[in-house]
Amino acid sequence: MNKMLELKNLHKTYRTKHSNVEYEALKGISFDALEGDFVAIMGESGSGKTTTLNIIASLDTASSGEVIIAGSDISKMSNRDICRFRREKLGFVFQDFNLLNYFTVRDNIAFPLVLLNRSKREIDERVNDLAEKTGITKLLNKYPYEISGGEKQRTAVARALVCKPTLVLADEPTGALDSKNSDQLMELFKTFNDLGQTIIMVTHSLKSASKAKRVLFLKDGVIGTTLEKNGKSDEEFEEEIASLLYNARK
């Protein structure tokens, strides 16, 4: 399988505005994700997982290192190329949904396609197809403030997938959901991953991480351990993750 994502020795240093105090969030992160991979990144608060995801998403830049997505080094792209790359190749799912309140559910999903100047026919086809797959067909004409958290997140998933992205990035996608909606969402992720969609997900949830094919554990800006699912059931994998975390805390 082709490499979909390569991170090579990523470093990220933050400096406070006034006192010039430096803080190193990433201290040399390197990993690869293959086409159709489903990688979960776990770690305690401040371990650098969201920073890593933001750099992959090109929402932030690394202090040094390389980020190669489908053969393109995004760390060398201009701002405009990064934007184009983001709208064409990446899909995002955020903890707080990031839906625009003045758009209907349909328009929120259609937004990335409109930015790509797609025809209304193509927009309708893609939106209706994804709405059906995510189970929100009846909600298309509603506004985000009229639907539940789970429905909002399914809308966000549909929006993330509408452009048939190379890579879907999810930052704590179940963080604002109850257990039932979390399960439904992760089933959705699994379904799309089975269809070949590459997904990188940051999560705190053991249950969510157990749906992934691989789990990376970050600690103090470096990758500590990596667990592979390798045909285990979700429950077995969840237990393995839990036991690793338990032993790490001892």
Next chain:
Amino acid sequence: MKQTFWAKIAFKNIIENIKFHLANMIVSVFTIMSFYIFTFTATNKGLAAVKGYSGLKFILMVGCVFLALISFVFKAYTNRLLIKRRNKELGLYAAWGLEPKHINSILFYESLYIYSAYAVIGIGLGVLLQKYIYQVMFKLMHCDVKYAGGFTFDNIFISLGVFAVIDLFILLKNMISTSKKKIITLLKEEAAVEPVKKLRVGDILKGIVGVALIVCAYIYVNSVDDFVNSIRTLVFAIALLFAGSFLAISSFVVMIELALKKQDKLYYKNTFFTTLAKLVSRTKNNALSLAVINILFTCVIVGSASTIALYLGTERQASVAFKTDGEISLTDENKIPAVLEAINSAADETGLKVEGIWSAKRYAFQTTFNEQSGEFNNEHFTGRNLPDIIEMMTVETFNENEGTDYALKEGEILFISDEECPVKSLEEVNIYGNRFKVAQIVDGPIFTDIDNIQYAYKFHVIVDNDETLARIRESLVAQGNTREFRFSVTYNVAGTKDEELRFDEKLIEKVMRIDSVDYMDSNATQRQTRYARNSIFLFLGTFISLIFIMYMIFIMYYKQIEEALDDVENVKIMKKIGMYGTEIKKCIFAENGILFFLPVIMAFCHVAACFNLMKDVMKLFMLTDMDFIRLCVVLFCLGILVVYMLMYYGAYKVYTGIVLKEDSSAS
């Protein structure tokens, strides 16, 4: 806790929220300064030396009252915007356990600091500038009046008192409304308003009513033919336009935007997608502010263009006020030689040459005229807005004054109708039972139509001789009309404006000693009094327009900050999804552009539709050169449009500066 603690918190709050308070303070400084200068000018001894002092003082005092009223209205409105933004902060105080009295203390000290700051700066500036503003005003008046030094504490106390009352009222309102609200309401009130999904039937009706009100206002101002009451008509029209504009913007414009949103081929274009979706909500939520800006803009154009036209047109008004250089009116025919003597003597003393003197015996009174039957009586209903007046004189007087040589036989008359109600053919006229054959209908106006303003419809009857005139009067006296004959002396002199003014002063001094003279006026006097009056109007108009413009800027500036802060999260999402910075800027430029220029376009429509009414108001102040008024209005509109475009660009920069601000803390 000690009051000093709340006082410190209040001070800190002002410093932290300075971007919200600064614009408000700048407008307040200018407003109190203007108010102080108005009161100072009205009560300054120097003004007493100007002709028509009492009238000018009255206009300035009305200006003060008007300024206080608009200050109150705008301060109350802008406070609504400010306090809405601060509700969350006040809610947090309450959640932390502060009692209403503590929150009230904070609000009180904040108001006190702001009031003290703007009052001291505003009045200080007023005191510093009063001499120069005063001198500029008298320069504009073309008066040689000296500045009557210093300042009186009365004016300072009045200014401080008026603005203290306004601020106190607003403070009390804030205190009451804050203490009445539940903490949760205060905390949630700042949350962004939900977007508009669709309009209800009530909203659609409101939109239709709004457009209907605007159309009604346009029809009303163009159908009322009553220039004497044109200011009242204008005020009523502005009230109608304000209500109509608010309803039209909040419902009708939103209806159009929603209809555009339904046009898939248009809406699902990169350029229009976010712009249209956001506009629907922004238009609805900003409807009141947009309507206020719309009316402020209309008022600024009408007020400023009118006062500028009035001032710049003073020479035009004065030069057409009388057909001759001056007129003296008296009741006793035997005193005419004394008046002639006074004119010649005043001319000798000032070294002027008298070019011509004419006298006339006139018999005039209010009546009604039936142009079909040619009958003058008190019974016919004319349906006209202004009264009819009949003026009679002998053919000898007419010929002498008009330079004609008409001749009439006994029982014949010449008839001159008003230009506004022309009579083409008439065989006979009947003046309260006295019948005459119309020898000829002569075109007007004639020498007695002294002014260029129409206060009445004037019909002139020229009779053959004095005996006929006396007979008509006797017949009318018998019917109860005791109106006397009047005599007028008109003259022309040759000299410069200054010489004519000196001649005028001398002549007034002389003729006022003649007991039957009851009235004297001249182009020179008119020029001076009109310059004085129009300068005061220009002075008031300029300051009040500047205050309106400042409030307009303030409301727009504040709204931009408020909406930009609400839009920060949306823009972050747009960027995450892959929207270019330039695309976001383009959307903001279009959205803000539509919101900024919607009230201006509506204001231009209002001004164009109300132009006839503006002409009537100008007529009331004796400016009748329509092309000149039109030119002033058009130039002023272009000028203020340029200023507004600069404002728009500034507001757009503020908006994009807030929403596209990057956190560049990474290395």
